[in-house]
Amino acid sequence: MEQVQEQGASQGRSPGRGRGRPRNAEADLAILDATRDLLVADGYDALTMQAIADRAGVARQTVYRRWPSKSRLVADMMLSGNLAVGFEAPTDVAGTDPAIDAVRAWLHAAARQVTDASQVAVIRALASVAAENDDDGRLYATFTAPARAHLLALLRAGVEQGGIRRGADLDAAADAMIGAVLFTALTRTPSRPGSLDALADVLVEGLAAR
Template structure:
């Protein structure tokens, strides 16, 4: 947990009110306009109470977002037997979630918070970026086993490529939400992972 454990024990109701207030203000106004004072006023608690429980707005944002908002967006890739279809459907689904204005605001706020704190950056990877990456690596490994991808494919690097593109497009309003954008990304990815010319492999369809 990002907050400081000092003074009187936290009221569970006040604690949740502060986190909910941070999410609402972050969604409506963005990270730069978010202040500890505004969070306290929105939550209906004293400013000193907020400062006693959390050292900064970054700590509040990291806890609020990672306690059940963006973390819920991570989901495993389907295993239909067609790695191309599974990657396409998964990327399209994640983009639909993350490019929703509310999710975009939360991801931007979390990224800003992580930039201010190594501890929050570690939590960002552990609870958000890491699970996304693991799901992609796992699905690509199955593609290797099924002969759809090269046995010497660099799966970790490929997963970094996918997750990096996903987050970049979300943070910068890049147009990857259309099917053409997703297909282009997968085409570039598979150009590095697909079977080399002259080798035998099962066609992904």
């Protein structure tokens, strides 16, 4: 693989530009993409700066100049939107209680996806990186944003249909459901269908219109 060339190398740097080398967007993107691919394939523990450099086609020092540690690099890759927990949207939800059936369908779809090896590797990496970087929860918020947006849409639909009361704390319900799914991946404990249904019952009972 050809190495991605950095702009403004020391020999060719124009006078007056100042000290140091300017960032090269092409190299940055190659490094972030390599980090994502290797993380999904091999997991966080096996990820090394040398392997990232090799895959990106840059020198290892190029990676270290931009990111001082593996955890900071993985954190920036996740914050860039390069990865997300893409829970599938359940479709054609049917049942006697549309609100609770929609919640159940979402939970089951999400639980199925986090049993995928690549998703498990990424979620476990997220826990390690978040613990090593003081990001005030931004990693989790960015990483789960697509899934959370879809889930909130389902809950708002439940409000419009009358099954969920207006004024209910939908954000808290979404956080509880996403947390339950992430816990499944982190503990290597597949969620039992019965436990997911029970969680849906408890949540919707608390949100239900009176």
